[in-house]
Every structure is written in structure tokens, then in C-alpha cells.
Amino acid sequence: MTIWEKMYLPAIAKGMGITFSHMFKKKPTINYPEVTRPFSAVFRGVHILNRDEEGRERCTACGLCAVACPAEAITMEAAERQKGEEGLYREEKYAAKYEINMLRCIFCGLCEEACPKDAIYLSQTFAPANYARKGFIYGKDDLLIPNPKTEPEAYAKAKGTIGKEIK
Amino acid sequence: MYLLQFDWWFLLEKFILIAVIVTTALVVAMYSTYAERKIAAVLQDRRGPNRAGPFGILQPMADGLKLFFKEEIIPMASSKSLFILGPMLAMITALMTSAVIPWGGTIHIFGRDVSLQIADINIGVLYVFGVVSLGVYSIMIGGWASNNKFSLLAAIRGASQMISYELAMGMSLIAVLMIVGSLRLSAIVDHQIANGWNILYQPLGFLIFFICALAECNRTPFDLAEAENELNFGYHQEYSSMKLGFFLFAEYINMFISSVVMATLFFGGYDIPFVNEAAWGNHWWVGLISFSVLMLKACLFIFLFMWIRWTLPRFRYDQLMNLGWKGLIPMALVNMIITAVVLLALNK
Numbered sequence: 001m002t003i004w005e006k007m008y009l010p011a012i013a014k015g016m017g018i019t020f021s022h023m024f025k026k027k028p029t030i031n032y033p034e035v036t037r038p039f040s041a042v043f044r045g046v047h048i049l050n051r052d053e054e055g056r057e058r059c060t061a062c063g064l065c066a067v068a069c070p071a072e073a074i075t076m077e078a079a080e081r082q083k084g085e086e087g088l089y090r091e092e093k094y095a096a097k098y099e100i101n102m103l104r105c106i107f108c109g110l111c112e113e114a115c116p117k118d119a120i121y122l123s124q125t126f127a128p129a130n131y132a133r134k135g136f137i138y139g140k141d142d143l144l145i146p147n148p149k150t151e152p153e154a155y156a157k158a159k160g161t162i163g164k165e166i167k
Numbered sequence: 168m169y170l171l172q173f174d175w176w177f178l179l180e181k182f183i184l185i186a187v188i189v190t191t192a193l194v195v196a197m198y199s200t201y202a203e204r205k206i207a208a209v210l211q212d213r214r215g216p217n218r219a220g221p222f223g224i225l226q227p228m229a230d231g232l233k234l235f236f237k238e239e240i241i242p243m244a245s246s247k248s249l250f251i252l253g254p255m256l257a258m259i260t261a262l263m264t265s266a267v268i269p270w271g272g273t274i275h276i277f278g279r280d281v282s283l284q285i286a287d288i289n290i291g292v293l294y295v296f297g298v299v300s301l302g303v304y305s306i307m308i309g310g311w312a313s314n315n316k317f318s319l320l321a322a323i324r325g326a327s328q329m330i331s332y333e334l335a336m337g338m339s340l341i342a343v344l345m346i347v348g349s350l351r352l353s354a355i356v357d358h359q360i361a362n363g364w365n366i367l368y369q370p371l372g373f374l375i376f377f378i379c380a381l382a383e384c385n386r387t388p389f390d391l392a393e394a395e396n397e398l399n400f401g402y403h404q405e406y407s408s409m410k411l412g413f414f415l416f417a418e419y420i421n422m423f424i425s426s427v428v429m430a431t432l433f434f435g436g437y438d439i440p441f442v443n444e445a446a447w448g449n450h451w452w453v454g455l456i457s458f459s460v461l462m463l464k465a466c467l468f469i470f471l472f473m474w475i476r477w478t479l480p481r482f483r484y485d486q487l488m489n490l491g492w493k494g495l496i497p498m499a500l501v502n503m504i505i506t507a508v509v510l511l512a513l514n515k
Contacts, residue, residue, distance in 0.1 A: 019210045019478040
């Protein structure tokens with residue numbers, strides 16, 4: 001080392017200059033949750049049980065998603081549609097109970113691919129937080145998308161940014 | 168003389184001054200913690216605290232509240248009274264230094280001439296050094312009373328660091344004292360107002376003083392006391408809640424006070440450059456302006472401290488000792504000799 005280098009001070013000044021210049025740089029931080037990051041179109045978030053455009057549940061409890069699931073996270077119980085429930089369920093059979101254990105789910109998207117009725121898909125929301133383990137077993141209340149006819153705003157929000165291109 | 172006459176107004180005036188200065192020091196220290204985090208964030212392209220209040224300005228209150236509600240733990244094997252004395256001593260010594268600093272000139276208010284200095288004593292500089300060196304006791308007592316080997320080692324490390332750098336600090340200051348010819352802090356400020364700031368005559372002295380001040384405040388690159396991962400934390404390892412808060416808070420007060428001391432000794436104290444303050448008279452607002460000027464200078468130093476902290480890596484212990492004993496002390500001695508020769512040549 002030369003005596004100039006041994007003094008360290010020029011190097012220190014240079015380093016200080018570098019950190020100072022960072023004060024004026026744009027911050028890459030995103031102010032979550034006020035601002036959310038746009039995801040790519042293929043992002044796989046928390047599941048949603050879909051409805052059709054008239055607000056009827058699409059799921060017929062065929063069980064293909066549960067079979068396709070490699071983590072065995074999905075359980076369901078089927079029930080028959082009664083008279084007068086035509087506005088609620090699309091076909092004669094429906095899922096009386098539909099549960100996904102989010103602690104087991106690996107968000108692979110195979111359920112989405114297996115579904116013949118376009119009833120389950122993975123949304124763009126991704127923040128499942130809870131205080132207890134049993135809170136991570138999502139029932140139909142948690143999964144079912146809001147009715148597009150009666151709650152259009154909540155429906156649009158639940159649909160999220162699906163299909164939108166990343167900026 | 169004043170006390171013999173038992174001038175109640177004098178007492179009242181000093182009490183108010185003490186209250187104002189201690190409050191200022193505490194508030195500045197409190198917001199230094201906020202500034203530290205904000206500055207660290209902007210230097211690292213982050214946002215820093217932004218949840219509590221607008222821009223996170225209530226963060227220090229939230230931190231304080233948290234410290235108050237945390238569990239107090241006093242280790243069974245510790246010597247209780249000493250264990251509690253440690254953080255108290257840290258706070259006391261940190262605040263005591265402010266007594267001799269001239270926070271402004273003399274102002275005329277309510278028909279009285281009030282000096283904005285708690286005690287204008289002849290040995291001001293010596294008093295500062297005396298009190299600062301008492302800070303070593305808080306570290307040693309804190310480390311010893313914890314009854315933990317690691318705390319004790321850290322305390323010894325911290326104490327030897329403080330003592331080593333205090334030597335260089337004192338020596339770097341001797342040159343200034345030779346130029347001014349007084350140990351009275353108000354005289355040092357007056358000399359600078361008349362003859363230009365000391366930084367012009369003593370740049371090397373200031374550099375040494377500044378580096379030593381960093382070490383005295385346990386700031387990076389000399390923050391071995393805070394090396395949690397590498398060195399098992401410091402002398403305050405066993406401390407919890409507000410007692411730990413006191414130790415950390417005292418470091419921030421120390422930083423503020425040493426910034427003020429540096430501004431006083433090298434940057435003209437409350438003097439505004441190229442402005443003849445004396446011509447303004449001694450109205451109360453002149454006192455306010457000069458106080459603000461001193462605060463501004465101190466804040467710039469605090470910023471510098473923080474800027475350094477988020478730039479430089481920590482010293483290894485032997486590097487730290489080498490810099491202190493083989494670098495700064497010889498440099499301070501050379502600076503002293505050169506100053507003496509120049510002063511002799513100028514026949515002053």
C-alpha cells in the first residue's frame with residue numbers, strides 16, 4: 001500500500017460519498033398494504049371458488065381437484081340441490097362442505113387445471129395470516145367469491161388483478 | 168458572590184435554564200433515535216419508520232412506551248443496587264456536561280442580564296473531560312454488576328476504549344487551549360467570534376477530536392459495545408426494559424452533547440459567520456437565534472455521526488487500539504508541537 005492508501009481517509013471519503021448519493025435515489029420499497037405490487041398473470045395466490053355470471057356456485061363437488069391435489073389439502077362433501085335452490089347452485093350436485101388446508105397447500109395450481117367446471121382458480125391475493133393453526137383451514141365462507149349480482153364491488157375486488165398485464 | 172447575597176431571581180433563572188436545557192437534550196436525544204432510523208433508511212434506499220403518526224414522527228413515543236411496559240429483569244446473581252446504579256450513572260454523566268456549555272450570549276430579559284450558560288466556570292474544558300470520563304464508571308458498573316463474564320469482558324473493552332480515546336481527545340484540545348489561552352468555554356467562544364473559528368487554525372486537531380468523539384459515544388466504527396452477533400452484545404447484555412433504554416438513551420445524549428461541545432470548541436459555538444451579533448444588542452430574540460444556530464451546528468454533527476455509522480464497518484479491537492495509541496496520540500502530539508512552534512514564531 002502506498003502512504004496515500006494507508007491513510008484510509010480518501011477511501012473513507014469515497015465511501016461516504018457513495019452512501020450520501022443514495023439519499024437521492026428512488027426507493028424500490030413498496031408501501032404495503034397501501035400499495036400492492038402488481039403480480040404477473042400466472043401468479044398463483046389464495047384459492048377462490050368461482051360463481052357464474054348469475055351468481056350461482058359453479059362447483060359440483062366432483063372431487064377431481066381433491067384427486068389432483070398432490071398435498072391432499074382439499075376435502076369436500078357433496079349434497080343434492082333441493083327444489084328452490086336453482087338460483088344458488090348451477091347443477092344438481094353441489095359442495096356442502098369445501099375445505100382447503102392452507103398449511104398443506106403448495107399453490108401448485110393443479111386443482112385449477114383439474115376442474116372441469118372452471119369452479120376453482122387461484123387468485124392474486126396472497127396474504128393468509130392467522131393466529132391459530134385451525135384458522136388456516138379455509139371453508140366455503142373464506143373461499144367463495146362474492147356474488148356478482150348482489151355485491152358487484154366485492155366481487156370485482158375478489159377477482160383482483162387477474163388477467164391484467166404487469167406494468 | 169451571587170449565592171452569598173442569596174439572589175432568588177438568580178436561582179430561578181438557573182433552574183429555568185437547567186429545565187430548558189435538559190428538556191432540549193432529552194428531546195433531541197429522543198428524536199435522534201428517529202433520525203437515526205430515518206437516515207439509515209434513506210442511505211440504504213428504504214423508507215424507515217412511517218407508521219406511527221405522519222412520516223412516523225411519533226415513533227420515539229411508541230418506542231418509549233414499549234420500553235416502559237417491558238418486563239424488568241434483574242438477574243438473581245447480580246448486585247442489585249449497582250445494577251440499577253449503572254444506567255442511572257450513564258444518564259447523569261451524559262446530562263451533566265451540558266452545565267458549562269454556552270448555549271448563547273447574554274440576553275436582557277425582564278430587566279435582568281441573563282447568561283445562557285448554567286455555570287461559566289474557569290475550568291470549563293476540564294470539567295467536561297472530568298464528567299465525560301465518569302461515564303466509564305457507568306459502563307464498568309453495568310458490566311460488573313450483571314455478574315456475567317461476557318458483560319464484564321465487554322465492559323473492560325468499552326472502558327479501555329473510552330480511556331484510550333480520551334487521551335488523544337485531550338491532547339488534540341491542548342493546541343486549541345494554547346491558541347485561546349483559557350479553559351473557560353465562554354472565553355473560547357468569544358475568542359472565536361473575534362478571531363475566526365478554531366477549525367481554521369486546527370483542522371487536524373478537529374479531525375482527531377472528532378474521531379475520539381465517535382469512540383467516546385460508542386458510535387460506529389467504534390461500537391464494539393453494540394456488536395450483538397459478533398461479540399455477544401456489550402456491557403448492557405443483562406439489561407432489559409427501561410434500564411437498557413437508559414443506556415442507549417445516554418449514548419444518544421452523549422452524541423448530542425459531544426456535537427455541541429465540538430461546535431463550541433471548533434465551530435464558534437453560537438456564532439453566526441460574517442454576522443456581527445453584538446451589533447444586534449442583547450434582546451431575547453438574539454438569544455433565541457444564537458441558541459438555534461448552536462442547535463443547527465449540533466444537528467449537522469449528529470447527521471455526520473449517523474452518516475458515518477451507516478457507511479463504515481466496525482473496527483476490530485486491535486485495529487481500534489492501534490488507531491488510538493499509535494495513530495491519534497502521536498498525531499495529536501505533533502499537532503501540539505507545531506502549534507507551539509507557530510505561536511512562538513508569531514510571538515504570542
